Amino acid sequence: MSGTLYGVGLGPGAPDLMTLRAARLIESARVIAYPALAGGDSFARAIAADLIAPDATEIVMDVPMTTAREPAQKAYDKGASDIAAALDSGCDVVCLCEGDPFFYGSFMYVFARLADRYDVQVVPGVTSITACAARAGRPLVARNERLTVLPGPLPEDELRARIEGAESVAIMKVGRHLPKIRAVIDGLGLTEFATYVERASLPQEVVLPLVDAPENAPYFSMILLTKGADPWL
Amino acid sequence: MSGTLYGVGLGPGAPDLMTLRAARLIESARVIAYPALAGGDSFARAIAADLIAPDATEIVMDVPMTTAREPAQKAYDKGASDIAAALDSGCDVVCLCEGDPFFYGSFMYVFARLADRYDVQVVPGVTSITACAARAGRPLVARNERLTVLPGPLPEDELRARIEGAESVAIMKVGRHLPKIRAVIDGLGLTEFATYVERASLPQEVVLPLVDAPENAPYFSMILLTKGADPWL
Numbered sequence: 001m002s003g004t005l006y007g008v009g010l011g012p013g014a015p016d017l018m019t020l021r022a023a024r025l026i027e028s029a030r031v032i033a034y035p036a037l038a039g040g041d042s043f044a045r046a047i048a049a050d051l052i053a054p055d056a057t058e059i060v061m062d063v064p065m066t067t068a069r070e071p072a073q074k075a076y077d078k079g080a081s082d083i084a085a086a087l088d089s090g091c092d093v094v095c096l097c098e099g100d101p102f103f104y105g106s107f108m109y110v111f112a113r114l115a116d117r118y119d120v121q122v123v124p125g126v127t128s129i130t131a132c133a134a135r136a137g138r139p140l141v142a143r144n145e146r147l148t149v150l151p152g153p154l155p156e157d158e159l160r161a162r163i164e165g166a167e168s169v170a171i172m173k174v175g176r177h178l179p180k181i182r183a184v185i186d187g188l189g190l191t192e193f194a195t196y197v198e199r200a201s202l203p204q205e206v207v208l209p210l211v212d213a214p215e216n217a218p219y220f221s222m223i224l225l226t227k228g229a230d231p232w233l
Numbered sequence: 234m235s236g237t238l239y240g241v242g243l244g245p246g247a248p249d250l251m252t253l254r255a256a257r258l259i260e261s262a263r264v265i266a267y268p269a270l271a272g273g274d275s276f277a278r279a280i281a282a283d284l285i286a287p288d289a290t291e292i293v294m295d296v297p298m299t300t301a302r303e304p305a306q307k308a309y310d311k312g313a314s315d316i317a318a319a320l321d322s323g324c325d326v327v328c329l330c331e332g333d334p335f336f337y338g339s340f341m342y343v344f345a346r347l348a349d350r351y352d353v354q355v356v357p358g359v360t361s362i363t364a365c366a367a368r369a370g371r372p373l374v375a376r377n378e379r380l381t382v383l384p385g386p387l388p389e390d391e392l393r394a395r396i397e398g399a400e401s402v403a404i405m406k407v408g409r410h411l412p413k414i415r416a417v418i419d420g421l422g423l424t425e426f427a428t429y430v431e432r433a434s435l436p437q438e439v440v441l442p443l444v445d446a447p448e449n450a451p452y453f454s455m456i457l458l459t460k461g462a463d464p465w466l
Contacts, residue, residue, distance in 0.1 A: 009363070016254040019244065019359060023253060073466055100363040102372045103380075108464035111372065122367035126252060126357045130242070130333040134355035139335045139344065144387055146395065147336075149380040162379065231341035233306055 003031075003092040005083060005118050007107040009100040009125020010047045013220075014201035017126050018047065025123065026051040029094035031086045033059035033079060035106045044096040044106075059083060059093070063106070072109075080113035087118050100125040104151075104172060129170045132197040132222045136207050139231040140224070141168050152177035152223075160184045167228025174221040178213065181223060185210065193227040236264075236325040238316065238351050240340040242333040242358020243280045246453075247434035250359050251280065258356065259284040262327035264319045266292035266312060268339045277329040277339075292316060292326070296339070305342075313346035320351050333358040337384075337405060362403045365430040365455045369440050372464035373401050373457070385410035385456075393417045400461025407454040411446065414456060418443065426460040 006025050011017035018026075026032070026048050036042035039062065045052070052058075061079030064071040086093050101107035101122050111120060129149065133140045141147045148166040150159060152174045163169055163184060171181055174196075185194050194210035198221035206214075210223060239258050244250035259265070259281050269275035272295065278285070285291075294312030297304040319326050334340035334355050344353060362382065366373045374380045381399040383392060385407045396402055396417060404414055407429075418427050427443035431454035439447075443456060 009359075011252065012357075014254070016257070017252050017357065019250050019252055020256060021247070021249040024249070069466060076466060100359075100367075102366040102374075102464075103363050104374055104376075108372045108375050109466045112464040112466075115370065120370070122370070124245075124250065124359045124363040124367040126242075126333075126359055127363060130336050130357040130360060133335040134333075134357040137348065137353070137355070139341045141335075141337055141382065142341050143337075144384045146384070146387075147382040149374065149382070151377045151379070153377050154379075231335075231345040233302060233309060233342045233345075 001090055002118055003087040003090055005087060005114060005120045006092065006094045007097060007101040007111060007120065007122045008094055009097055009105065009123055010044060011126035012099060012128045012131035012201045013047060013199065015047055015050060017131065017201055019123065019125065021123050022125065023051055025094050027053070029053070029056055029092070031057045031059065031091045031093045032096065033061065033083050033093055034096040035061045035063045038062040038064040044098050047098065048096055057086070059086070076109040076113065080110055083110065084114060084118070097125070100127045103127050128172070128200060128220070128222060131200040132224055135200050135205060136195045136197055136224060138195055138224055138226045139229045140226065141229060142231050142233070145228050145230070152181055156180050156184060160188065163190070163225065164188060169225040171223040173219060174217045174223055175219040178217040182210065185225065190225055190227060193225050195224045197222050197224065234323055235351055236320040236323055238320060238347060238353045239325065239327045240330060240334040240344060240353060240355045241327055242330055242338065242356055243277055244359035245332060245361045245364035245434045246280060246432065248280055248283060250364065250434055252356065252358065254356050255358065256284055258327050260286070262286070262289055262325070264290045264292065264324045264326045265329065266294065266316050266326055267329040268294045268296045271295040271297040277331050280331065281329055290319070292319070309342040309346065313343055316343065317347060330358070333360045336360050361405070361433060361455060364433040365457055368433050368438060369428045369430055369457060371428055371457055371459045372462045373459065374462060375464050375466070378461050378463070385414055389413050389417060393421065396423070396458065397421060402458040404456040406452060407450045407456055408452040411450040415443065418458065423458055423460060426458050428457045430455050430457065
Protein backbone atom coordinates (compact mmCIF):
# COMPACT_ATOMS: atom_id res chain seq x y z
CA MET A 1 0.00 0.00 0.00
CA SER A 2 1.40 3.38 -1.06
CA GLY A 3 1.33 6.30 1.35
CA THR A 4 -0.75 9.44 0.97
CA LEU A 5 0.74 12.71 -0.20
CA TYR A 6 -0.54 15.78 1.66
CA GLY A 7 -0.05 19.19 0.03
CA VAL A 8 -0.34 21.50 2.98
CA GLY A 9 -0.88 25.26 2.74
CA LEU A 10 0.91 27.16 5.50
CA GLY A 11 -0.66 30.59 5.07
CA PRO A 12 1.13 33.92 4.58
CA GLY A 13 3.96 33.50 7.09
CA ALA A 14 2.88 33.91 10.70
CA PRO A 15 2.96 30.35 12.08
CA ASP A 16 -0.38 30.79 13.86
CA LEU A 17 -2.09 31.61 10.56
CA MET A 18 -1.77 27.98 9.50
CA THR A 19 -4.85 25.84 9.94
CA LEU A 20 -5.40 23.36 12.76
CA ARG A 21 -5.37 20.58 10.12
CA ALA A 22 -2.03 21.71 8.73
CA ALA A 23 -0.51 21.86 12.21
CA ARG A 24 -1.74 18.37 13.11
CA LEU A 25 -0.43 16.87 9.86
CA ILE A 26 2.99 18.49 10.23
CA GLU A 27 3.36 17.47 13.88
CA SER A 28 2.69 13.83 13.10
CA ALA A 29 4.62 13.65 9.82
CA ARG A 30 7.43 11.15 9.51
CA VAL A 31 8.46 12.49 6.08
CA ILE A 32 8.34 16.21 5.25
CA ALA A 33 9.09 17.76 1.84
CA TYR A 34 9.50 21.44 0.95
CA PRO A 35 11.09 23.74 -1.60
CA ALA A 36 14.13 25.83 -0.73
CA LEU A 37 16.07 28.46 -2.61
CA ALA A 38 19.01 26.50 -4.01
CA GLY A 39 21.77 26.62 -1.43
CA GLY A 40 19.62 28.75 0.88
CA ASP A 41 16.70 28.92 3.20
CA SER A 42 13.21 27.52 2.92
CA PHE A 43 10.47 29.99 3.86
CA ALA A 44 8.00 27.11 4.01
CA ARG A 45 10.15 25.18 6.49
CA ALA A 46 10.68 28.31 8.58
CA ILE A 47 6.91 28.78 9.00
CA ALA A 48 6.47 25.18 10.17
CA ALA A 49 9.77 24.79 12.03
CA ASP A 50 8.38 24.56 15.57
CA LEU A 51 6.07 21.68 14.59
CA ILE A 52 8.48 19.40 12.70
CA ALA A 53 9.57 16.34 14.68
CA PRO A 54 13.36 16.28 15.23
CA ASP A 55 13.63 12.80 13.74
CA ALA A 56 11.42 13.41 10.68
CA THR A 57 12.98 12.68 7.30
CA GLU A 58 13.22 15.88 5.25
CA ILE A 59 13.12 15.98 1.44
CA VAL A 60 14.47 19.34 0.28
CA MET A 61 13.69 20.52 -3.25
CA ASP A 62 16.47 22.98 -4.14
CA VAL A 63 14.80 25.33 -6.61
CA PRO A 64 17.17 27.73 -8.39
CA MET A 65 16.11 31.39 -8.51
CA THR A 66 16.02 31.97 -12.25
CA THR A 67 13.43 32.90 -14.84
CA ALA A 68 14.56 29.92 -16.97
CA ARG A 69 12.20 27.02 -16.48
CA GLU A 70 14.45 24.04 -17.00
CA PRO A 71 16.54 24.21 -13.81
CA ALA A 72 13.38 24.52 -11.70
CA GLN A 73 11.75 21.69 -13.64
CA LYS A 74 14.69 19.45 -12.81
CA ALA A 75 14.43 20.35 -9.13
CA TYR A 76 10.75 19.37 -9.07
CA ASP A 77 11.47 16.20 -11.09
CA LYS A 78 14.00 15.18 -8.47
CA GLY A 79 11.72 16.18 -5.58
CA ALA A 80 8.77 14.26 -7.04
CA SER A 81 10.99 11.23 -7.50
CA ASP A 82 12.19 11.34 -3.88
CA ILE A 83 8.60 11.83 -2.64
CA ALA A 84 7.41 8.93 -4.82
CA ALA A 85 10.06 6.66 -3.30
CA ALA A 86 8.81 7.49 0.21
CA LEU A 87 5.17 6.93 -0.83
CA ASP A 88 6.11 3.62 -2.45
CA SER A 89 7.65 2.47 0.81
CA GLY A 90 4.27 3.04 2.48
CA CYS A 91 5.07 6.34 4.21
CA ASP A 92 2.77 9.35 4.08
CA VAL A 93 4.52 12.53 2.96
CA VAL A 94 3.59 16.05 4.07
CA CYS A 95 4.66 18.59 1.44
CA LEU A 96 4.82 22.13 2.83
CA CYS A 97 3.69 25.07 0.73
CA GLU A 98 3.62 28.79 1.52
CA GLY A 99 0.14 30.32 1.24
CA ASP A 100 -2.30 28.00 -0.48
CA PRO A 101 -1.14 25.01 -2.57
CA PHE A 102 -3.37 25.75 -5.59
CA PHE A 103 -3.04 29.55 -5.56
CA TYR A 104 0.37 30.23 -7.12
CA GLY A 105 1.72 27.54 -4.80
CA SER A 106 4.87 25.52 -5.41
CA PHE A 107 2.95 22.35 -4.55
CA MET A 108 1.23 22.48 -7.94
CA TYR A 109 4.46 21.34 -9.58
CA VAL A 110 4.64 18.29 -7.34
CA PHE A 111 0.91 17.66 -7.81
CA ALA A 112 1.26 17.72 -11.61
CA ARG A 113 3.93 15.02 -11.41
CA LEU A 114 2.30 12.66 -8.89
CA ALA A 115 -1.47 13.14 -8.74
CA ASP A 116 -2.20 10.50 -11.39
CA ARG A 117 -0.32 7.80 -9.48
CA TYR A 118 -0.88 8.45 -5.78
CA ASP A 119 -3.58 9.46 -3.33
CA VAL A 120 -3.10 13.21 -2.90
CA GLN A 121 -4.94 15.35 -0.32
CA VAL A 122 -4.69 19.13 -0.56
CA VAL A 123 -5.11 21.22 2.59
CA PRO A 124 -6.01 24.80 1.67
CA GLY A 125 -4.31 27.72 3.40
CA VAL A 126 -4.84 31.42 4.00
CA THR A 127 -3.71 33.27 0.86
CA SER A 128 -1.51 36.36 0.93
CA ILE A 129 -4.39 38.32 -0.63
CA THR A 130 -6.72 38.15 2.32
CA ALA A 131 -3.79 38.36 4.76
CA CYS A 132 -2.71 41.64 3.12
CA ALA A 133 -6.25 43.00 3.11
CA ALA A 134 -6.62 42.16 6.81
CA ARG A 135 -3.40 43.97 7.71
CA ALA A 136 -4.19 46.93 5.50
CA GLY A 137 -7.70 47.23 6.94
CA ARG A 138 -9.05 47.25 3.38
CA PRO A 139 -12.12 45.10 2.65
CA LEU A 140 -11.67 43.39 -0.73
CA VAL A 141 -15.10 42.49 -2.08
CA ALA A 142 -18.67 42.64 -0.76
CA ARG A 143 -22.05 41.64 -2.18
CA ASN A 144 -21.84 41.52 -6.00
CA GLU A 145 -18.37 43.04 -6.41
CA ARG A 146 -15.71 41.40 -8.57
CA LEU A 147 -12.09 40.65 -7.69
CA THR A 148 -9.30 40.43 -10.23
CA VAL A 149 -5.99 38.82 -9.30
CA LEU A 150 -3.05 39.78 -11.51
CA PRO A 151 0.62 38.78 -11.33
CA GLY A 152 2.94 41.79 -11.40
CA PRO A 153 5.21 40.33 -14.14
CA LEU A 154 2.42 40.71 -16.75
CA PRO A 155 3.26 43.17 -19.56
CA GLU A 156 2.39 46.81 -18.92
CA ASP A 157 -0.34 46.95 -21.56
CA GLU A 158 -2.08 43.90 -20.20
CA LEU A 159 -1.90 45.16 -16.63
CA ARG A 160 -3.44 48.45 -17.75
CA ALA A 161 -6.26 46.78 -19.67
CA ARG A 162 -7.08 44.38 -16.82
CA ILE A 163 -7.00 47.05 -14.10
CA GLU A 164 -9.03 49.57 -16.09
CA GLY A 165 -12.14 47.38 -16.30
CA ALA A 166 -11.88 45.98 -12.78
CA GLU A 167 -13.37 46.73 -9.40
CA SER A 168 -11.07 45.38 -6.69
CA VAL A 169 -7.65 44.21 -7.83
CA ALA A 170 -4.84 42.34 -6.11
CA ILE A 171 -1.47 42.48 -7.83
CA MET A 172 0.81 39.65 -6.70
CA LYS A 173 4.58 39.13 -6.96
CA VAL A 174 5.30 42.83 -7.22
CA GLY A 175 9.04 42.75 -6.54
CA ARG A 176 11.11 44.37 -9.26
CA HIS A 177 7.96 45.15 -11.26
CA LEU A 178 6.95 47.90 -8.82
CA PRO A 179 7.97 50.89 -11.01
CA LYS A 180 6.01 49.51 -13.97
CA ILE A 181 2.92 48.78 -11.85
CA ARG A 182 3.10 52.16 -10.16
CA ALA A 183 3.20 53.89 -13.56
CA VAL A 184 0.12 51.97 -14.73
CA ILE A 185 -1.84 52.81 -11.57
CA ASP A 186 -0.75 56.46 -11.67
CA GLY A 187 -1.71 56.68 -15.34
CA LEU A 188 -5.19 55.41 -14.54
CA GLY A 189 -5.58 57.94 -11.72
CA LEU A 190 -6.03 55.17 -9.14
CA THR A 191 -3.08 55.77 -6.81
CA GLU A 192 -5.31 57.04 -4.01
CA PHE A 193 -7.03 53.62 -3.87
CA ALA A 194 -3.77 51.62 -3.80
CA THR A 195 -2.13 50.05 -0.76
CA TYR A 196 1.31 48.44 -0.77
CA VAL A 197 1.95 45.46 1.55
CA GLU A 198 5.11 43.40 1.94
CA ARG A 199 5.63 40.30 4.09
CA ALA A 200 2.10 40.43 5.51
CA SER A 201 1.77 38.92 8.99
CA LEU A 202 5.56 38.66 9.54
CA PRO A 203 7.55 40.81 11.99
CA GLN A 204 9.12 42.68 9.03
CA GLU A 205 5.69 43.53 7.59
CA VAL A 206 5.26 46.85 5.77
CA VAL A 207 1.86 48.43 4.99
CA LEU A 208 1.88 51.78 3.17
CA PRO A 209 -0.17 53.85 0.76
CA LEU A 210 1.29 53.11 -2.68
CA VAL A 211 2.50 56.69 -2.95
CA ASP A 212 4.84 56.02 0.00
CA ALA A 213 6.02 52.56 -1.12
CA PRO A 214 9.79 51.97 -1.34
CA GLU A 215 11.64 51.91 -4.65
CA ASN A 216 12.71 48.31 -4.16
CA ALA A 217 10.07 45.76 -3.30
CA PRO A 218 10.70 42.13 -2.31
CA TYR A 219 9.13 39.23 -4.20
CA PHE A 220 6.64 38.74 -1.38
CA SER A 221 4.88 42.07 -1.84
CA MET A 222 1.45 43.00 -3.13
CA ILE A 223 -0.60 45.97 -4.20
CA LEU A 224 -4.30 46.08 -3.35
CA LEU A 225 -6.56 48.35 -5.35
CA THR A 226 -9.89 48.61 -3.60
CA LYS A 227 -11.69 51.33 -5.47
CA GLY A 228 -14.73 49.11 -5.84
CA ALA A 229 -14.95 47.67 -2.36
CA ASP A 230 -17.92 49.04 -0.45
CA PRO A 231 -18.23 47.30 2.90
CA TRP A 232 -21.31 49.27 3.90
CA LEU A 233 -24.64 47.53 3.95
CA MET B 234 -9.89 51.67 28.02
CA SER B 235 -12.07 50.19 25.29
CA GLY B 236 -11.70 46.55 24.32
CA THR B 237 -10.41 45.27 20.98
CA LEU B 238 -12.72 43.93 18.31
CA TYR B 239 -11.43 40.82 16.53
CA GLY B 240 -12.96 39.94 13.16
CA VAL B 241 -12.11 36.26 12.88
CA GLY B 242 -12.30 34.25 9.66
CA LEU B 243 -13.38 30.65 10.27
CA GLY B 244 -12.61 29.14 6.87
CA PRO B 245 -14.99 27.20 4.62
CA GLY B 246 -16.74 25.06 7.21
CA ALA B 247 -14.63 22.17 8.51
CA PRO B 248 -13.67 23.28 12.05
CA ASP B 249 -10.05 22.16 11.59
CA LEU B 250 -9.67 24.49 8.61
CA MET B 251 -9.72 27.49 10.93
CA THR B 252 -6.35 28.96 11.84
CA LEU B 253 -4.52 28.39 15.11
CA ARG B 254 -4.95 32.11 15.82
CA ALA B 255 -8.70 31.96 15.28
CA ALA B 256 -9.01 28.93 17.57
CA ARG B 257 -7.00 30.56 20.34
CA LEU B 258 -9.03 33.78 20.18
CA ILE B 259 -12.35 31.95 20.23
CA GLU B 260 -11.34 29.69 23.14
CA SER B 261 -10.38 32.63 25.31
CA ALA B 262 -13.22 34.96 24.28
CA ARG B 263 -15.55 36.27 26.99
CA VAL B 264 -17.83 37.94 24.41
CA ILE B 265 -18.60 36.33 21.04
CA ALA B 266 -20.65 37.90 18.23
CA TYR B 267 -21.93 36.28 15.05
CA PRO B 268 -24.63 36.59 12.39
CA ALA B 269 -27.51 34.13 12.23
CA LEU B 270 -30.36 33.67 9.82
CA ALA B 271 -33.23 35.46 11.52
CA GLY B 272 -34.97 32.94 13.73
CA GLY B 273 -32.58 30.23 12.61
CA ASP B 274 -29.12 28.80 12.80
CA SER B 275 -25.72 30.43 12.60
CA PHE B 276 -23.28 28.64 10.30
CA ALA B 277 -20.45 30.68 11.82
CA ARG B 278 -21.34 29.60 15.35
CA ALA B 279 -21.66 25.97 14.25
CA ILE B 280 -18.09 25.98 12.87
CA ALA B 281 -16.71 27.34 16.14
CA ALA B 282 -19.11 25.60 18.54
CA ASP B 283 -16.62 23.23 20.18
CA LEU B 284 -14.33 26.12 21.14
CA ILE B 285 -16.81 28.58 22.67
CA ALA B 286 -16.69 28.74 26.46
CA PRO B 287 -20.02 27.74 28.05
CA ASP B 288 -20.19 30.98 30.02
CA ALA B 289 -19.24 33.33 27.16
CA THR B 290 -21.67 36.13 26.40
CA GLU B 291 -23.08 35.73 22.88
CA ILE B 292 -24.24 38.63 20.71
CA VAL B 293 -26.44 37.26 17.92
CA MET B 294 -27.06 39.39 14.83
CA ASP B 295 -30.33 38.13 13.36
CA VAL B 296 -29.98 38.89 9.66
CA PRO B 297 -33.16 38.41 7.62
CA MET B 298 -32.84 36.45 4.37
CA THR B 299 -34.06 39.02 1.88
CA THR B 300 -32.66 40.91 -1.09
CA ALA B 301 -33.92 44.18 0.44
CA ARG B 302 -31.08 45.95 2.17
CA GLU B 303 -32.85 47.79 4.94
CA PRO B 304 -33.77 44.86 7.21
CA ALA B 305 -30.18 43.57 7.07
CA GLN B 306 -28.84 47.07 7.69
CA LYS B 307 -30.93 47.30 10.83
CA ALA B 308 -29.62 43.94 12.03
CA TYR B 309 -26.02 45.10 11.62
CA ASP B 310 -26.82 48.48 13.23
CA LYS B 311 -28.17 46.65 16.27
CA GLY B 312 -25.25 44.18 16.31
CA ALA B 313 -22.68 46.96 16.05
CA SER B 314 -24.39 48.82 18.86
CA ASP B 315 -24.34 45.74 21.12
CA ILE B 316 -20.69 45.09 20.25
CA ALA B 317 -19.80 48.72 20.93
CA ALA B 318 -21.41 48.51 24.37
CA ALA B 319 -19.23 45.48 25.22
CA LEU B 320 -16.10 47.22 23.90
CA ASP B 321 -16.95 50.36 25.89
CA SER B 322 -17.13 48.26 29.05
CA GLY B 323 -13.53 47.18 28.40
CA CYS B 324 -14.25 43.71 27.06
CA ASP B 325 -12.66 42.34 23.90
CA VAL B 326 -15.17 40.98 21.40
CA VAL B 327 -14.53 38.11 18.96
CA CYS B 328 -16.79 38.43 15.93
CA LEU B 329 -17.07 35.15 13.99
CA CYS B 330 -17.19 35.18 10.21
CA GLU B 331 -17.47 32.30 7.73
CA GLY B 332 -14.59 32.15 5.27
CA ASP B 333 -12.48 35.30 5.33
CA PRO B 334 -13.76 38.56 6.89
CA PHE B 335 -12.78 40.81 3.95
CA PHE B 336 -13.71 38.40 1.14
CA TYR B 337 -17.51 38.64 0.88
CA GLY B 338 -17.55 38.27 4.67
CA SER B 339 -20.36 39.46 6.92
CA PHE B 340 -17.78 41.04 9.22
CA MET B 341 -17.31 43.88 6.72
CA TYR B 342 -20.66 45.32 7.77
CA VAL B 343 -19.59 45.41 11.40
CA PHE B 344 -16.17 46.77 10.42
CA ALA B 345 -17.74 49.63 8.43
CA ARG B 346 -19.72 50.69 11.49
CA LEU B 347 -17.00 50.45 14.16
CA ALA B 348 -13.50 50.66 12.62
CA ASP B 349 -13.23 54.42 13.00
CA ARG B 350 -13.94 54.30 16.74
CA TYR B 351 -12.32 51.11 18.05
CA ASP B 352 -9.17 49.03 17.73
CA VAL B 353 -10.09 46.34 15.19
CA GLN B 354 -7.90 43.34 14.35
CA VAL B 355 -8.83 41.17 11.38
CA VAL B 356 -7.76 37.52 11.33
CA PRO B 357 -7.80 36.18 7.76
CA GLY B 358 -9.30 32.78 7.01
CA VAL B 359 -9.22 30.15 4.28
CA THR B 360 -11.59 31.26 1.52
CA SER B 361 -14.12 28.97 -0.12
CA ILE B 362 -12.27 29.44 -3.42
CA THR B 363 -9.11 27.64 -2.45
CA ALA B 364 -11.08 25.15 -0.34
CA CYS B 365 -13.16 24.23 -3.41
CA ALA B 366 -10.09 23.98 -5.62
CA ALA B 367 -8.40 21.69 -3.09
CA ARG B 368 -11.39 19.37 -2.94
CA ALA B 369 -11.87 19.41 -6.70
CA GLY B 370 -8.18 18.66 -7.29
CA ARG B 371 -8.09 21.64 -9.67
CA PRO B 372 -5.12 24.03 -9.40
CA LEU B 373 -6.37 27.61 -9.78
CA VAL B 374 -3.47 29.77 -10.92
CA ALA B 375 0.25 29.26 -11.48
CA ARG B 376 3.09 31.53 -12.56
CA ASN B 377 1.68 34.52 -14.49
CA GLU B 378 -1.92 33.33 -14.76
CA ARG B 379 -4.84 35.56 -13.81
CA LEU B 380 -7.80 34.74 -11.56
CA THR B 381 -11.20 36.39 -11.86
CA VAL B 382 -13.71 36.11 -9.03
CA LEU B 383 -17.32 36.76 -10.01
CA PRO B 384 -20.52 36.63 -7.95
CA GLY B 385 -23.20 34.48 -9.55
CA PRO B 386 -25.95 37.11 -9.17
CA LEU B 387 -24.28 39.36 -11.80
CA PRO B 388 -26.38 39.90 -14.96
CA GLU B 389 -25.96 37.31 -17.70
CA ASP B 390 -24.31 39.72 -20.15
CA GLU B 391 -21.74 40.82 -17.61
CA LEU B 392 -20.95 37.25 -16.59
CA ARG B 393 -20.42 36.35 -20.25
CA ALA B 394 -18.14 39.33 -20.91
CA ARG B 395 -16.06 38.71 -17.78
CA ILE B 396 -15.68 34.96 -18.34
CA GLU B 397 -14.86 35.30 -22.03
CA GLY B 398 -11.68 37.29 -21.48
CA ALA B 399 -10.54 35.40 -18.40
CA GLU B 400 -8.16 32.55 -17.60
CA SER B 401 -9.19 30.91 -14.35
CA VAL B 402 -12.57 31.94 -12.95
CA ALA B 403 -14.31 31.29 -9.65
CA ILE B 404 -18.03 32.00 -9.59
CA MET B 405 -19.32 32.48 -6.04
CA LYS B 406 -22.83 32.40 -4.54
CA VAL B 407 -24.19 30.21 -7.33
CA GLY B 408 -27.45 29.14 -5.67
CA ARG B 409 -30.54 29.89 -7.74
CA HIS B 410 -28.39 31.48 -10.45
CA LEU B 411 -27.09 28.09 -11.58
CA PRO B 412 -29.25 27.78 -14.74
CA LYS B 413 -28.15 31.25 -15.93
CA ILE B 414 -24.48 30.56 -15.21
CA ARG B 415 -24.65 27.16 -16.86
CA ALA B 416 -26.14 28.71 -20.02
CA VAL B 417 -23.33 31.28 -20.17
CA ILE B 418 -20.60 28.65 -19.75
CA ASP B 419 -22.25 26.32 -22.28
CA GLY B 420 -22.58 29.18 -24.76
CA LEU B 421 -18.87 29.90 -24.47
CA GLY B 422 -18.01 26.24 -25.02
CA LEU B 423 -16.29 26.00 -21.62
CA THR B 424 -18.38 23.36 -19.86
CA GLU B 425 -15.60 20.77 -20.06
CA PHE B 426 -13.40 23.03 -17.88
CA ALA B 427 -16.07 23.67 -15.24
CA THR B 428 -16.35 22.00 -11.84
CA TYR B 429 -19.30 22.43 -9.47
CA VAL B 430 -18.65 22.35 -5.71
CA GLU B 431 -21.12 22.77 -2.88
CA ARG B 432 -20.40 22.94 0.86
CA ALA B 433 -16.67 22.34 0.38
CA SER B 434 -14.98 20.62 3.33
CA LEU B 435 -18.28 19.75 5.08
CA PRO B 436 -19.69 16.21 5.39
CA GLN B 437 -22.44 17.09 2.84
CA GLU B 438 -19.84 18.26 0.29
CA VAL B 439 -20.58 17.69 -3.41
CA VAL B 440 -17.93 17.88 -6.17
CA LEU B 441 -19.10 17.24 -9.74
CA PRO B 442 -18.32 18.18 -13.32
CA LEU B 443 -20.67 21.07 -14.13
CA VAL B 444 -22.47 18.90 -16.65
CA ASP B 445 -23.57 16.64 -13.77
CA ALA B 446 -24.48 19.43 -11.32
CA PRO B 447 -27.97 19.34 -9.76
CA GLU B 448 -30.77 21.64 -10.91
CA ASN B 449 -31.02 23.29 -7.50
CA ALA B 450 -27.85 24.61 -5.92
CA PRO B 451 -27.52 25.94 -2.36
CA TYR B 452 -26.20 29.46 -1.66
CA PHE B 453 -22.88 27.97 -0.56
CA SER B 454 -21.93 26.58 -3.95
CA MET B 455 -19.32 27.57 -6.50
CA ILE B 456 -18.23 26.91 -10.05
CA LEU B 457 -14.53 26.79 -10.89
CA LEU B 458 -13.45 27.32 -14.47
CA THR B 459 -9.81 26.36 -14.81
CA LYS B 460 -9.19 26.43 -18.50
CA GLY B 461 -6.11 28.57 -18.00
CA ALA B 462 -4.55 26.79 -15.06
CA ASP B 463 -1.39 24.98 -16.03
CA PRO B 464 0.27 23.49 -12.97
CA TRP B 465 3.15 22.02 -14.92
CA LEU B 466 6.57 23.58 -14.59
